[in-house]
Amino acid sequence: MIKNYPCIIFMCLLFSSQSFAQDLKLFELADFDLNGNVKTCTVITAYGKEVFEFNEEGFLIKSTTAYNEADQDITTYKYANGFLLEKRMESYKDNVLDEASSMANFYEIDTTGQKIIKEQIISYDKEFLEQQEFIFGEEDRIFKIITSHENAVDETRIDYTSFKNELTKTRFTNGVIEKSIRTSTKKSKLKGDQKIVLTKDFLDGEPNKAIEQRFDESGKLIYEELFLNDLVKGSFASQEIHLFEYDEEGILKKETIKQKNAIATKEFVFQFDDNEEKNWVKKIVLPDNTYTTRKIEYFPKLEIEESQE
Numbered sequence: 001m002i003k004n005y006p007c008i009i010f011m012c013l014l015f016s017s018q019s020f021a022q023d024l025k026l027f028e029l030a031d032f033d034l035n036g037n038v039k040t041c042t043v044i045t046a047y048g049k050e051v052f053e054f055n056e057e058g059f060l061i062k063s064t065t066a067y068n069e070a071d072q073d074i075t076t077y078k079y080a081n082g083f084l085l086e087k088r089m090e091s092y093k094d095n096v097l098d099e100a101s102s103m104a105n106f107y108e109i110d111t112t113g114q115k116i117i118k119e120q121i122i123s124y125d126k127e128f129l130e131q132q133e134f135i136f137g138e139e140d141r142i143f144k145i146i147t148s149h150e151n152a153v154d155e156t157r158i159d160y161t162s163f164k165n166e167l168t169k170t171r172f173t174n175g176v177i178e179k180s181i182r183t184s185t186k187k188s189k190l191k192g193d194q195k196i197v198l199t200k201d202f203l204d205g206e207p208n209k210a211i212e213q214r215f216d217e218s219g220k221l222i223y224e225e226l227f228l229n230d231l232v233k234g235s236f237a238s239q240e241i242h243l244f245e246y247d248e249e250g251i252l253k254k255e256t257i258k259q260k261n262a263i264a265t266k267e268f269v270f271q272f273d274d275n276e277e278k279n280w281v282k283k284i285v286l287p288d289n290t291y292t293t294r295k296i297e298y299f300p301k302l303e304i305e306e307s308q309e
Contacts, residue, residue: 024117024134024142026084027060027077034296036277042295055079056299070095083109090124099124115140176205192217200236210236220246 029038032052043050053062065073071093078086087105091098102124110116115136121129130149137143145156154174161168166184170177179201186194195215201208207229214223222244227236245254255266271282275298284291 024084026079026082029054029058031060034279036275036279037299037301038279038296039299040297041279044293044295083107097124103129177202186214194222195219207236218250220244220250220252222246 029035032041034041037056038054038058040054041052043052048065048067051062051064051066052060053064055061059077059079061077061079063075072091074090074092076088076090077084084107086107088103089105090102100123104122104124106120106122108118110118117134117136119132119134121131123129128150130147132148133146134142135144135146141158141160143158143160145158147154147156156171156173159170159172161170166182168180168182170180172178179199181200182198184196184198186196188194194217197213197215198210199213200210209229210227212223212225212227213221216222224242224244226239226241228239229235230237239259241258243256243258244252245256247253251270252268254268257264257266266288267286269284269286270280271284272278273281273296275296279296280294281296282291282293
């Protein structure tokens with residue numbers, strides 16, 4: 001399945017419309033729209049290239065953004081038993097490590113009582129930057145995050161509210177609402193069940209912007225509507241709508257963008273490699289005629305089988 005996601009650098013803590021910035025997440029092949037026993041994926045960009053490296057289990061272990069031969073940003077990940085132990089972000093300028101802008105994240109997990117994951121962030125020049133404690137509750141969900149800075153401590157609370165077929169996840173920092181995500185299911189005999197995700201962002205406790213996304217039964221994004229808060233009307237006003245169409249194999253083929261009285265369309269053409277579980281190696285966007293290319297290297301099957309024994 002081809003997702004309508006750009007190729008960008010992924011950090012350890014994912015921010016998306018369906019998660020909070022500080023929710024912990026391990027990155028896997030699917031997050032990069034990759035299938036099969038991928039070892040490396042190199043994306044050619046306008047500013048250089050990005051290289052993503054994975055282990056035999058499909059977890060991201062290294063990402064490199066190379067602006068040129070001398071300037072690079074490198075992030076590495078270390079795991080143990082499926083748990084992230086360490087993340088290091090190193091910045092090189094003229095082939096010299098910039099210690100002030102490089103940092104290490106260390107993780108500890110405590111399951112003796114209430115599950116707690118502790119994260120410490122330290123710069124390479126030995127400056128303490130931040131500590132976070134992720135406290136889990138029922139259903140293994142994060143309900144509190146305590147963030148310690150040099151001169152302050154912030155407390156984030158995450159509430160979960162269920163009503164009929166809806167689940168709303170709301171985030172408050174120091175008592176002020178920051179974000180809410182409502183997930184629901186719309187049943188349809190003709191179109192099949194659709195998952196609807198409505199995400200609202202707040203600024204200083206006031207509504208700021210929102211996005212509604214709809215996914216079909218196979219998980220493909222088919223509808224996206226963007227809103228901004230209208231201060232005069234005191235409600236959200238629609239800014240633009242994106243409609244996504246797929247072919248019979250689930251490959252994205254068209255995007256329609258509606259903005260007030262204007263309508264624009266994009267068509268997508270993909271070229272695939274000859275791997276058993278195919279991956280795209282070139283994406284062409286029409287009518288702009290822009291394209292993205294990827295070079296993919298795979299683990300030998302024998303190596304994968306041995307690692308799983």
